[in-house]
Amino acid sequence: MKLLETQASRYDLGMRMLSIGRIQRLYAEVAAHVPEQGDILDVGCGTGGVTAALLTEGLTEGRQVTGVDRSPQMLAVAETKLAEPVAAGRLRLRQVPITGLEREFPAESFDAVVCCLVLSELSATEESYALDVFCRLLRPGGTLVLADEVTPDSPVRRWLYRVGRWPMAALTYVVTQTGTHATRELDRKLTDRGLETVRVAHRQGQSFQIVTGRKPAWRLQPQP
Ligand SMILES: C[S@@+](CC[C@H](N)C(=O)[O-])C[C@H]1O[C@@H](n2cnc3c(N)ncnc32)[C@H](O)[C@@H]1O
Numbered sequence: 597m598k599l600l601e602t603q604a605s606r607y608d609l610g611m612r613m614l615s616i617g618r619i620q621r622l623y624a625e626v627a628a629h630v631p632e633q634g635d636i637l638d639v640g641c642g643t644g645g646v647t648a649a650l651l652t653e654g655l656t657e658g659r660q661v662t663g664v665d666r667s668p669q670m671l672a673v674a675e676t677k678l679a680e681p682v683a684a685g686r687l688r689l690r691q692v693p694i695t696g697l698e699r700e701f702p703a704e705s706f707d708a709v710v711c712c713l714v715l716s717e718l719s720a721t722e723e724s725y726a727l728d729v730f731c732r733l734l735r736p737g738g739t740l741v742l743a744d745e746v747t748p749d750s751p752v753r754r755w756l757y758r759v760g761r762w763p764m765a766a767l768t769y770v771v772t773q774t775g776t777h778a779t780r781e782l783d784r785k786l787t788d789r790g791l792e793t794v795r796v797a798h799r800q801g802q803s804f805q806i807v808t809g810r811k812p813a814w815r816l817q818p819q820p
Pocket residue numbers: 597598601639640641642643644645646664665666667670692693694695711712713714717
């Protein structure tokens with residue numbers, strides 16, 4: 597994906613080709629896991645693929661969407677594509693890196709946080725920090741939706757996945773000098789953070805997951 601981001605204007609075309617025309621369906625599916633109403637944060641929104649789906653799926657009347665990304669080039673494409681919802685006040689786009697989220701937004705500001713194809717670009721430490729921040733930004737009862745490449749659990753699928761993936765990984769490294777890597781155990785990572793009703797939907801032969809979890813609506817306070 598980092599390879600495609602080097603030419604933000606061609607990112608959408610690249611994703612269409614890479615996914616053999618299935619990317620829009622995937623974005624719609626990710627958006628369908630998000631509650632219909634409330635304040636929604638799309639982290640690493642890029643050129644706005646999921647963001648657009650969030651604005652067309654479900655009841656957009658009661659939905660306010662915020663898209664953030666660290667890349668001005670990717671955001672510029674999103675701003676052009678999504679000029680209408682921005683003008684209508686249903687969408688705001690901001691250049692904010694994950695490390696700046698808590699400076700930009702108070703804790704418990706969002707009913708849902710969505711993050712699609714971003715965690716696989718982060719180191720393990722960055723990913724852990726990002727997940728902690730996402731949980732803090734959620735209101736009690738809010739939903740976290742993560743969609744990303746994962747390493748399949750079964751050894752055979754894992755082997756097939758690695759064989760199919762290395763040419764793209766190598767090309768990405770040659771052009772960007774950085775790598776992307778599939779993440780793993782997203783469901784456990786959400787459970788460990790106290791999220792409940794954690795669910796996993798597998799796609800693309802188990803190498804892509806949409807993982808959702810709900811922040812508890814209330815917590816027992818320790819007695820003095
Ligand atoms: C592969 S693209 C995914 C874009 C979009 N979510 C999608 O599904 O098409 C990854 C995006 O994450 C952004 N990104 C990566 N690391 C980030 C960080 N630390 N803070 C904010 N955005 C980040 C990149 O700039 C890029 O736009």
